[in-house]
Amino acid sequence: MDIYDVVVIGAGSGGITSAVTAAGFGKKVLLIDKNKPGGECTWSGCIPSKALIHEAKKVFTVRNEVKEYSYDSKTALDHVHAVRDKIYSHETPEALSRSGIEYLQGEASFKDSRTVLVGDREIKGKKYIISTGSSPFVPPIDGLDSVSYLTNENIFELERLPESLIILGGGAIGIEMAQAVSRLGTEVQIVEMMPVLIFREEMEFSLAIQKCLAEEGVKLHLGAKATQVTRSEDQIALRYEKDGTEQTIKADSLLVAIGRKPNMDGLELDKAGIRYNKKGIEVNSRLQTSQTKIYAIGDVAGPYQFSHMANAQGILATQNAILPFKRKINYDHVAWVTFTEPEIARAGMTEAEARESHGDSIRIYDYDFNQLDRAMTGGQTIEKMKVILNRKGKILGISILADRAGELIGEAQLLKTRGINFAKMGSVIHPYPTYSEVFSKIGKRVMVDNILNHPLVKLFRK
Numbered sequence: 328m329d330i331y332d333v334v335v336i337g338a339g340s341g342g343i344t345s346a347v348t349a350a351g352f353g354k355k356v357l358l359i360d361k362n363k364p365g366g367e368c369t370w371s372g373c374i375p376s377k378a379l380i381h382e383a384k385k386v387f388t389v390r391n392e393v394k395e396y397s398y399d400s401k402t403a404l405d406h407v408h409a410v411r412d413k414i415y416s417h418e419t420p421e422a423l424s425r426s427g428i429e430y431l432q433g434e435a436s437f438k439d440s441r442t443v444l445v446g447d448r449e450i451k452g453k454k455y456i457i458s459t460g461s462s463p464f465v466p467p468i469d470g471l472d473s474v475s476y477l478t479n480e481n482i483f484e485l486e487r488l489p490e491s492l493i494i495l496g497g498g499a500i501g502i503e504m505a506q507a508v509s510r511l512g513t514e515v516q517i518v519e520m521m522p523v524l525i526f527r528e529e530m531e532f533s534l535a536i537q538k539c540l541a542e543e544g545v546k547l548h549l550g551a552k553a554t555q556v557t558r559s560e561d562q563i564a565l566r567y568e569k570d571g572t573e574q575t576i577k578a579d580s581l582l583v584a585i586g587r588k589p590n591m592d593g594l595e596l597d598k599a600g601i602r603y604n605k606k607g608i609e610v611n612s613r614l615q616t617s618q619t620k621i622y623a624i625g626d627v628a629g630p631y632q633f634s635h636m637a638n639a640q641g642i643l644a645t646q647n648a649i650l651p652f653k654r655k656i657n658y659d660h661v662a663w664v665t666f667t668e669p670e671i672a673r674a675g676m677t678e679a680e681a682r683e684s685h686g687d688s689i690r691i692y693d694y695d696f697n698q699l700d701r702a703m704t705g706g707q708t709i710e711k712m713k714v715i716l717n718r719k720g721k722i723l724g725i726s727i728l729a730d731r732a733g734e735l736i737g738e739a740q741l742l743k744t745r746g747i748n749f750a751k752m753g754s755v756i757h758p759y760p761t762y763s764e765v766f767s768k769i770g771k772r773v774m775v776d777n778i779l780n781h782p783l784v785k786l787f788r789k
Contacts, residue, residue: 331357333648334443334452336435336594339366340373341625341637342458343418348645349456350427357452359445361434364418367460367479367626368634369411375483376503378410379403380666383510387543387668390510400488400511407483437599440618454620454648457601457608458641459594461587461626466495470556474563477582479504488513491578493565495553496585497524499665502536504582506667509545516546516576518553518567525665529677529726535709536667536728548576556581589627612655614644622648631661660744664733669710672736674743675724681715689723690716690776692769696729699768701760705730712765714739720748720777731762738766750774 333349335342338360346358358364368374382403390396416422420430433445443450463478465471477485477492479500488508494501497519509515517524517540524540524547525533541547551567551574558564562577589607601616601623602609608623610616616623622644625637640656647653662674681689696702696710710729717723722743727735742749752770757763778784 328442328449328451329357330451331355331429331453333357333454333456333645334359334450335456335458336360336443337366337458337460337590337625337627338362338364338418338430339458339460339625339637340368340634341460341641342366342456343423344638344641345456345458345624345645346423346428347426348642349649352649354649356428357431357450358423358428359431359433359435359443361432363415363432364420364423364430365411365415369414369418371480371483373634374414375407375411376479376500376507377666378407379483379511380503380507380668382406383507384668386512387510398512400508400513401486403511404483404485404487411483434593436593436595437601438595440599440601440621455622456641456644456648457594457616457621457623457627458625458637459590459627460637461589461632463583464586464588465583466553466585468553468556471583474556474558474581476556476563477580479584482582489579490514491562492516492580492582493518493563493576493578494582494584495565496583497521497547497549498584498586499525499663501582501584502540503666504584505545506540506543509540509543514544514578516548516578518548518551518565518576520550520552522550524549525671527677528665528671528673529713529728530679532671532713532726532728536665536669536671539667539669539709548574587626587632589629591627613647613653614640614656615647620648630658631663633661633663636661660740662736662740664736666733669728669730670732672727672732673725674736674740675722676715677724677726678713678715681723685717685723688718690718690720690773692716692772694765694769696762696765699760699762699764701762701764702729704760712769714749714769714773716749716773720750720773721746722749729762735762735765738763748773748777750777 332354333356335346335358349356423430435443491514494517505515551569553567555566563581564577566575607629610623610628614622624640624644626632665671692714694712712727715724725739750773752766753774
């Protein structure tokens with residue numbers, strides 16, 4: 328029987344991070360996955376979608392200047408495949424081996440809490456990290472299982488994009504793909520059950536993105552519940568119900584993008600005595616399962632389904648598995664980005680969430696980027712940042728709507744994570760002209776308000 332210090336099941340971003348961390352401590356590590364290393368992020372998520380978005384932006388820019396510009400979507404998908412291969416070159420079994428990690432391709436299942444089976448091999452691990460990720464959730468819509476549909480797992484395998492596409496779901500994945508494929512020449516329709524796209528973000532930001540998509544030609548069917556899918560000749564027909572009436576729309580293909588489900592099938596978790604529910608494997612604040620020598624991270628454990636969260640969990644869980652002291656995971660400071668144009672980035676609460684939690688004691692600072700000289704050079708008009716602070720001036724939440732929102736949110740995340748008063752940004756000298764100046768401009772306003780709201784100042788101002 329093969330015995331390892333750490334056995335990692337699942338070779339996505341979180342699993343690879345766990346394996347590399349364990350190997351860094353000099354441990355004997357086995358990394359198992361039924362597919363090639365890289366997981367959803369490399370093959371069907373973060374990397375290919377951002378590569379497609381990059382190509383779509385270039386095409387969109389040219390088409391705005393050259394109306395008769397012709398473009399074959401095969402070029403964009405070829406670029407996607409090239410980028411994936413480049414990323415994968417750092418994740419191959421050979422690359423992992425150079426880092427001291429043994430890779431085994433196969434499907435792992437627990438025999439008991441100390442043993443897993445992979446094919447005819449029986450493997451014993453002193454500690455386990457489960458990082459099997461998630462898969463697209465496919466809703467029980469009448470007829471959906473009888474047609475060929477797309478998800479993020481197979482759309483990037485196409486040779487060319489379809490001429491028309493229905494996207495079921497108006498969340499981050501749905502709207503990113505909608506804008507990208509629309510810019511590459513596909514006629515796109517979004518069907519979303521909620522009355523607004525990406526409804527969990529700041530409402531004004533969601534409405535701004537909604538307007539952008541509509542202006543670019545994406546048709547929106549909001550507040551619409553899909554009820555049936557059929558194939559009509561060479562097209563897919565989707566029927567939905569809205570305001571008590573039914574309507575039918577058609578397209579060449581259908582992309583299902585309404586959420587994710589944890590990958591637990593085949594693991595035989597019951598045999599290991601690992602508790603789980605429909606949301607995933609249950610873990611404590613130290614990322615231990617009900618079997619304390621077995622940890623779970625990433626999408627299969629939640630609560631956030633982001634690669635950067637899986638990486639953070641992977642490091643902490645592996646350290647907890649190896650070291651004598653165990654740390655707790657902190658979910659108070661999580662940031663994310665929706666990669667539309669403009670991007671939406673957020674860390675912490677929205678204004679509505681902050682008011683519900685803190686009442687009227689919060690302080691709101693809005694700044695339109697059209698006041699920034701750097702933004703004026705590009706002609707952007709709808710970009711803005713909203714900062715929500717507590718009474719003392721520390722960040723409760725921040726949302727950014729801008730072309731570079733994903734790059735800007737990191738500075739806000741640093742302030743929030745370290746509990747730095749936003750007023751301190753007023754004395755930071757940012758390069759001119761850059762989007763980052765927005766932090767010092769808001770910081771100066773916060774600094775003045777902090778002074779004016781100081782009890783002694785308020786006393787003397789009476």
